[in-house]
Amino acid sequence: MTDLPAALKYTLEHEWLSDDAPATVGITSVAAEALGDIVYLELPAVGETVTAGTVIGEIESTKSVSELFSPVTGTVVEVNTAAVDDPSVVNSDPFGAGWLLKVDVAEAGPLLTAEEYAAHAAG
Amino acid sequence: MSDRPARLSPLHDEHVALGAALTDFAGWQMPLRYGSDVAEHTAVRTAAGLFDLSHMGELWVEGPGAGDALDRALVGNLSALAVGRARYTMICQDDGGVLDDLVVYRLAADGADERYLVVANASNVDVVRDALAERFAGRDDVTLTDRSELTALVAVQGPRAEEIVVGLVADPAEADAVRALKYYASVPARVAGLDALVARTGYTGEDGFELFVPAGDAPTLWRALLEAGSPLGLVPAGLSARDSLRLEAGMPLYGNELDTTTAPHDAGLGRVVKLDKVDASGQPLPFVGRAALESRAHAVPARTLVGLQGLSRRAARHGYPVVTTSGAVVGTVTSGAPSPTLGHPVAMAYVTPEVSAEGTDLAVDVRGRHEPVRVVPLPFYRRPR
Numbered sequence: 001m002t003d004l005p006a007a008l009k010y011t012l013e014h015e016w017l018s019d020d021a022p023a024t025v026g027i028t029s030v031a032a033e034a035l036g037d038i039v040y041l042e043l044p045a046v047g048e049t050v051t052a053g054t055v056i057g058e059i060e061s062t063k064s065v066s067e068l069f070s071p072v073t074g075t076v077v078e079v080n081t082a083a084v085d086d087p088s089v090v091n092s093d094p095f096g097a098g099w100l101l102k103v104d105v106a107e108a109g110p111l112l113t114a115e116e117y118a119a120h121a122a123g
Numbered sequence: 124m125s126d127r128p129a130r131l132s133p134l135h136d137e138h139v140a141l142g143a144a145l146t147d148f149a150g151w152q153m154p155l156r157y158g159s160d161v162a163e164h165t166a167v168r169t170a171a172g173l174f175d176l177s178h179m180g181e182l183w184v185e186g187p188g189a190g191d192a193l194d195r196a197l198v199g200n201l202s203a204l205a206v207g208r209a210r211y212t213m214i215c216q217d218d219g220g221v222l223d224d225l226v227v228y229r230l231a232a233d234g235a236d237e238r239y240l241v242v243a244n245a246s247n248v249d250v251v252r253d254a255l256a257e258r259f260a261g262r263d264d265v266t267l268t269d270r271s272e273l274t275a276l277v278a279v280q281g282p283r284a285e286e287i288v289v290g291l292v293a294d295p296a297e298a299d300a301v302r303a304l305k306y307y308a309s310v311p312a313r314v315a316g317l318d319a320l321v322a323r324t325g326y327t328g329e330d331g332f333e334l335f336v337p338a339g340d341a342p343t344l345w346r347a348l349l350e351a352g353s354p355l356g357l358v359p360a361g362l363s364a365r366d367s368l369r370l371e372a373g374m375p376l377y378g379n380e381l382d383t384t385t386a387p388h389d390a391g392l393g394r395v396v397k398l399d400k401v402d403a404s405g406q407p408l409p410f411v412g413r414a415a416l417e418s419r420a421h422a423v424p425a426r427t428l429v430g431l432q433g434l435s436r437r438a439a440r441h442g443y444p445v446v447t448t449s450g451a452v453v454g455t456v457t458s459g460a461p462s463p464t465l466g467h468p469v470a471m472a473y474v475t476p477e478v479s480a481e482g483t484d485l486a487v488d489v490r491g492r493h494e495p496v497r498v499v500p501l502p503f504y505r506r507p508r
Contacts, residue, residue, distance in 0.1 A: 033144070036363060037161040039461045040436050060438060062160050062460055063363050091159070
């Protein structure tokens with residue numbers, strides 16, 4: 001759990017959010033590891049409005065399907081098409097090249113610090 | 124599920140040391156994967172994988188009446204097996220529903236030494252043992268012993284499996300015997316210095332071996348196989364790879380393709396039901412489920428198991444509805460996943476006979492969206508020979 005970047009904010013549903021603008025959204029290494037090999041990403045389109053705490057996409061691994069929740073309310077300004085084309089990058093680099101979306105944030109949802117998230121993920 | 128604490132494989136410490144992600148499976152803590160499940164899958168197709176199957180059940184059926192007792196208890200003709208051969212079979216209810224699918228090995232013949240090994244699925248060991256005990260009741264010519272706790276089962280599967288296993292058999296005659304083993308045959312041999320029953324069976328669609336050893340010997344065997352196999356590309360492989368491999372190979376999984384509401388015929392496995400079994404006087408042998416299965420053999424099934432090739436990127440999963448291109452529900456997916464070998468999703472499903480023909484275009488309702496699929500023959504993958 002030592003590899004959680006301290007500069008990021010986290011959700012209970014295992015997404016991370018950067019604090020720059022637009023904000024970058026991804027899933028944590030904890031989530032990526034639990035899912036196994038990710039084979040398919042279903043992400044919202046550029047221009048779409050997303051609402052904090054609601055399902056905005058799906059992440060499919062060889063064994064399971066899980067939902068992607070929006071950590072913020074706002075407008076999607078970019079999606080990581082490289083990750084859509086090759087979802088394995090979400091496994092190999094979840095906090096870097098495996099980012100999912102950039103969002104113009106209107107309002108953030110409830111977010112955790114790295115320390116709080118680490119405690120949640122361990123619990 | 125019971126509140127019983129999860130049971131640990133005799134190889135548990137090996138899995139932890141290898142950094143396995145563990146999962147609860149049929150009451151056992153078993154490795155789901157060690158790293159990448161796709162890499163483990165691919166290793167089995169191209170080199171070899173090492174599996175811990177110690178959660179499977181091993182039941183010994185012994186005594187002069189063992190063959191006859193099994194013929195009456197199971198749908199197969201087990202007394203016709205040659206010593207050293209194995210058969211895929213099933214134990215059914217009176218109504219023909221499948222209690223479990225089994226592999227039965229004939230280990231010894233001749234009167235008092237008559238001996239069979241029945242391998243049951245982990246989730247069904249108690250069910251199979253209790254059903255056999257009931258079906259053997261009143262016979263003093265057969266004994267049933269559940270040695271599941273005392274027996275470890277390790278599988279080496281993949282094109283390099285023979286090289287790896289034979290390399291650990293020091294005795295030249297035994298090594299020859301292992302190399303010469305036919306598919307669905309077994310022979311006792313010393314592997315890595317340990318007494319093992321070596322069987323050429325498996326659940327991956329590849330060549331490979333399953334090795335039965337006393338539970339206490341399992342860590343030594345496991346480490347020897349890892350050490351010998353690693354230079355040849357062998358990797359430890361978990362339940363996730365096991366599931367995607369068996370799905371590509373079109374092999375049924377109990378709880379998905381088979382259950383007590385399913386007759387062998389529904390799953391396209393009517394051939395395992397041996398209606399021509401006879402007793403000593405040449406009369407049709409009564410076996411549990413016979414009457415129900417006899418009528419099933421001639422009836423048009425209400426549903427049939429088919430293979431579906433996904434035409435989009437989203438995989439159908441267990442329980443998803445199968446629909447026609449106009450949206451009418453015609454079946455249910457029993458197993459589905461992206462196929463690492465083929466590069467597209469595959470699924471098995473029960474559908475109505477009218478839509479079961481090869482080439483039929485259907486769809487699967489993937490969480491509200493209809494993803495196109497096509498009926499294709501099973502298995503999806505057949506190993507090159």
